[in-house]
Amino acid sequence: MGVYVLLTKLTEKGRKVVKENPERIEEVNKRVEAMGVNILSQYALFGPYDFVNILKADSDEVVMKLVIDLTASGKMEILTLNAVHIDRFIERMTRVSAK
Numbered sequence: 001m002g003v004y005v006l007l008t009k010l011t012e013k014g015r016k017v018v019k020e021n022p023e024r025i026e027e028v029n030k031r032v033e034a035m036g037v038n039i040l041s042q043y044a045l046f047g048p049y050d051f052v053n054i055l056k057a058d059s060d061e062v063v064m065k066l067v068i069d070l071t072a073s074g075k076m077e078i079l080t081l082n083a084v085h086i087d088r089f090i091e092r093m094t095r096v097s098a099k
Contacts, residue, residue, distance in 0.1 A: 008051040014075030
């Protein structure tokens with residue numbers, strides 16, 4: 001399983017939906033979980049992005065499908081980042097340096 005960071009920007013259409021029905025976010029979360037993706041943490045942001053979501057999923061392909069599904073309605077744009085735990089990162093970097 002991998003960890004993914006999704007930075008989400010709402011479009012004008014998406015901002016209207018959230019303004020009129022903020023609970024819609026919880027409905028989207030249920031859809032995410034139904035696709036087999038675990039939401040580890042979620043925050044609203046101030047700045048160029050509106051939300052950050054930290055997810056756990058079985059594969060890149062599952063996350064790709066999720067992102068396409070979520071953005072297809074035109075209510076949001078998502079930047080997806082694959083996250084590597086710092087311990088694993090150090091371990092991998094140590095192996096590379098040893099060669």
